[in-house]
Amino acid sequence: MRSGLMNLKGILAAAVVVLLGAAPAHALGAKASLSGGVVNVSGRSTVRSAPISWEGAVMTTANKNGGFAFATTIVPSDCIGTVSDGTSSLDVRIDGCSDLAPGLPGTGQTVIYAVGDDGDVRAGGTLSYTDNGDGTVTDNRSGLTWEKKTDANVNEVYTWLGAFDYAAQLNAMNGGAGFAGHNDWRVPNIKELLSIVDYGRSNPSIDPIFGPTVGRLNYVSFWSSTSWAAYEPLYNAWSVNFKDLYGDYVGVMPFGKGSFLRVRVVRGGL
DSSP states (O other): OHHHHHHHHHHHHHHHHHHHHHSOTTTTOEEEEEETTEEEEEEEOSSTTOEEEETTEEEEEOOTTSEEEEEEOOOOTTSEEEEEOSSOEEEEEEETOOOOOSSOOOOOOOOOSSTTSHHHHOTTOOOOEEEOSSSEEEETTTOOEEEOOOTTTTTOOBOHHHHHHHHHHHHTTGGGTOGGGOOOOBOOOHHHHHTTOOTTOOSSOSOGGGOOOSTTSSOOEEEEEEEOTTSOTTTEEEEEEOOOBTTBOOEEEEEETTSOBBOOOEEOOO
């Protein structure tokens, strides 16, 4: 019986070793931040002595506890670096890094219908987003961080002034620490809101990484903080419609400020 228990313990120990050896480098996470042109990266690798590389260049090896940390001046142009232990890899967004580029963002169209059209030229580059895993999504190009809607709140609607109250409620959450650890959420201006329209998609014309957008309601318009200068701006403001079907077109739409529309707040860009 004792022999059988010893054999069982040996089998279990071997299984643990196999599992540990097979675990990915990012099993316990990795983070990176930029300061003074230097990227500081730290994390946990469950593979002891594994060579840890950044953007393909080996920087250090994992210590006996599986942790690693290093500094590098290699800053990817899209502010997303790849960490690898030779077996698995993880894309890590660099805090404090902005890949703001001159000019307008891309539209999201990639299908070519004629030489020289939007899908062929793709001016502005590829749309790129990161789900932060905390109910927010970062636009890797603009650096703006957006609220990710859920099935539970996508159908909530507000007047224009109510949209600002909603942002204030998010900022007051968690004892003033705010939603997702930030208390500087605001209603986006019309250009910011238009920047996440994806003209390569329809109904809704937005990347699904942002969570549900259509919901149960027929209209898919979201408030901006920008008033409509052309007609009684005290009472009218711009919104963006993300629904794009025949007879219902994606893009900017003015509404009376007493109308009930949806809200997706944003932070950053100031």
